[in-house]
Structures are given as C-alpha cells and as structure tokens.
Amino acid sequence: MPSSRLLHSALSLSIAASATLGLTGCGLALTQIQTAADKPSNVAVYFKVEDGKGEPVGGMTAEQFEIYEDGELVSVLESQQTILNPEVAASHYTLLLIDMSGSVVDSDDATKVTEAALLFTSEVESNNKVAIYAFDGEEKIHKISDFTGSEGAAEARANSLAGFQPKDKSTNLNGAIVQGLEVLDEGLEKAKNPLRLGTLVVFTDGTDRASRVSEDEMLSAVKDTPYEVFAIGLGAELSEGDLQKIGKSGTALAKDSGEIQTAFESIGERIEKLTRSYYLLSYCSPARAGEHTVTIKAKHTPEGKKKEEVGDLESEFDAEGFDKGCDPNQKPKFDITKGDSLSTEE
Numbered sequence: 001m002p003s004s005r006l007l008h009s010a011l012s013l014s015i016a017a018s019a020t021l022g023l024t025g026c027g028l029a030l031t032q033i034q035t036a037a038d039k040p041s042n043v044a045v046y047f048k049v050e051d052g053k054g055e056p057v058g059g060m061t062a063e064q065f066e067i068y069e070d071g072e073l074v075s076v077l078e079s080q081q082t083i084l085n086p087e088v089a090a091s092h093y094t095l096l097l098i099d100m101s102g103s104v105v106d107s108d109d110a111t112k113v114t115e116a117a118l119l120f121t122s123e124v125e126s127n128n129k130v131a132i133y134a135f136d137g138e139e140k141i142h143k144i145s146d147f148t149g150s151e152g153a154a155e156a157r158a159n160s161l162a163g164f165q166p167k168d169k170s171t172n173l174n175g176a177i178v179q180g181l182e183v184l185d186e187g188l189e190k191a192k193n194p195l196r197l198g199t200l201v202v203f204t205d206g207t208d209r210a211s212r213v214s215e216d217e218m219l220s221a222v223k224d225t226p227y228e229v230f231a232i233g234l235g236a237e238l239s240e241g242d243l244q245k246i247g248k249s250g251t252a253l254a255k256d257s258g259e260i261q262t263a264f265e266s267i268g269e270r271i272e273k274l275t276r277s278y279y280l281l282s283y284c285s286p287a288r289a290g291e292h293t294v295t296i297k298a299k300h301t302p303e304g305k306k307k308e309e310v311g312d313l314e315s316e317f318d319a320e321g322f323d324k325g326c327d328p329n330q331k332p333k334f335d336i337t338k339g340d341s342l343s344t345e346e
Contacts, residue, residue: 027052028298028311033090033278034195035294036332037285037317040325044282044332045296045315046089046195052309057300058276067283068295074286080328081283088331091191092128092199092275093147096121097180098161099204100134100142102169109205109234109257114162117203120264122154127275128199131187132157133180137170137210141179147187172210174218177202177246181225194334197278198227199271202246203264205234215245222248228274230267234260284326287319 033046049057062083067074074081098117104110121130132144144164145157180200188196208215222229222245231247234254243251250270252263281296297312 027307027309028057028300029054030296030298030311030313032313032315034334035315035317036334037319038330038333039321039323041285041287041319041322042282042326042328042330042332043285043294043317044084044089044280044334045294045313046086046278046280046332046334047296047313048278049298049300049311050277051302056270056273056277058273060279060298060300062281064299065279065281066297066299067281068297069285069287069292071293071295074283078286079283080326081281082328084280084282084329084331086278086280087127087193089193089280089334090195090197090278091188091193092197093184093187093191094124094128094130094199094201094271095180095184095187096130096132097141097176097200097202098132098134098144099171099173099206100161100164100166101136101171101206101209102166103171104205104234105164105166106169107205109260111162112257112260113203113234114158116261116264117161118154118158119261120201120268121157123268124271127272129187129191131183132161133176133183134161134164135172135176135179136166137168137172138166139172139175139212141176141183147190168210170210171204171206171208172212173202173204173206173208174215175208175210175213177218178213178221181221181227184227198225199230199249199274200225200227201230201232201267201271203232203234204238206237207242219245222246228271230270232263232267234263280332282328282330282332284328285317285319285322288322289319291316291318 029050031048036044062081124130129147131147133141135141144160184198228249230249231243231251233243252266254260254263295314299308299310301308
C-alpha cells in the first residue's frame, strides 16, 4: 500500500486498539486463532501479533519465533519450523460500503470519492477478496462488485460506481451497515478456507437521515460482529465521535475533498498491516504420543527503536499416532468448531 504523509498532519486519524486474547509479554501480544495437529507429526498454530498499543505487527520471519514443547526448546533443525502463506488456511474478505446518496453524487466531491474508492479497492485486494456495495436512501444496498472477482472486474466496477445514480437521495447509513455485515457473512460462508476473517469499511459524508434502522440496532450489530469495522468520513457534518461509534477498529476523517484519498489510504494501510499481522507457523513435532503444551515466543524490534519487544502464547495438542515423515509445508486441517471468535463457525 503506498504511503501518504502529505496530509496526515491535517487528517484526523484514530485507530482503536483491539482486545487481545493471548498471553502477553513485554511489548507484544500474540492472539491464538487456531491450532492443528495432523499426522505424521505436523503442528500448526495460526495467530496474530500486535504491539503493546494494539497495533498490528507484520513482516516477521520464522527466525523471530521460538517453539517450546512442555517448556523445552524445540530444535529449529529438527522441527523445520516455517511460516506458511496464511492464504492456504484463511480467507480474508473486505467489504467497502460507500455512501452514494444525493449529497455525495451531486457534489463536486463525487469524482474524487469514486477514484479514491477504486484505488483503495485495487490496493487492498492484493491480499483480500474485496466487494463494493453502494447505499443511498433506499432500504436495500446496491451491489457494485462482489467477492468473486474476474477478468475485467476492475473496469466493470469503475464504470458501475462512476455511473451510479441514487433512486432515493436520502442516507440509509444505519440500515446499510447492518446489511453490509450480513453480506460479509454470506460471502465468507462460501470461502474455501476453514478460517474466515472479515473487514467492513464504511464511507459516508453524513449521518443517517432515512431512519429505516435505529442507531441502537446498528451499533449493536457493529459491537457484536467478530469482524473489523472501519469508518471513513467526509465533511463538516461528521465529527470524530460520529465515526468512532461505527469504526470500532479505526477511523479517518477528511475535512474536505483534498483529504479524501489520504483518508482511504490511511485505512487501506491499516487493513494491509492487519492482514500481514496474521501468521501460520508450522513445524514437525518431536513428540510421538500424549497431550502436550506448545509455547510460541516472539521477538521483534520496531523500526527505528533499539529495544526488543517480546511476547508469547500457549496452546495444547494431542500427539497420538505421531511418527516420522513430517513435511512442515503440509496444509493444516483446522477444526473451526473450536477456537476464538475471530474464526466464524459453520
């Protein structure tokens, strides 16, 4: 994701620190998503890493992790530990829900909003499946493009979004957010991987005007969803407080049209960092029977700093029937009926 610093001093950017479920060390929090133990002796742990402020930490290598079984360090050479591409086990879906009410479409900002949204989509889809839906004052949201993607999809969604005309120029913001979360549910139900992680990004230039769905119902849906929810706002009608009610994972407020692209880029960068902060660490266990505790210890030195940050997590696995012949690159078989709320259950 390209970095944009030009307007960050003027752009109001707020990132909410998310709660961590794993054990924490000094500076790093590791959150376990799932653990799999498969024959012949494969153990894989899927987790995310955040710093002490709740910011995602991406780009770590296998060498930055140590694996312990029952308190004893497992040899790197014997275990052949490696970080697999998380895409072999997890599907990341992002839904961009964009305000195309009359106040946006009929304004001088319409072209910049469309361009920023399309650039955001093209960047985020490098490691996420992305869909775009528009909303106006009507009861139902409008599909611009879905998660499947196809040849020529970028051109098609550009034409569809640029040519969109609202049938009801009011703003059904609350109803659109509730429906957007439902669309994410439906999309992830069709994902091929057992672990499914969703993100909703909402762009609006104002508050709800249609009153089709109450604010309390919308806020309840946002609070209860396991998905990340970001909010991007434009204009003087919105305050940071308005956006923070929606964007529990982060917000960006553009005061005028000159800040629109930067606002989208800021949230795009955040989503990219989030996606890269998930790790699928796989190794060959020396255990051949019984129940065991695996501990993963991580170490990371933030850019521009000298002090190393550390953290760890623990998980359990059963080595019954384990034997020789392990390949650490084997795709893990995660049981999605177990684990934390970050993986949706079937």
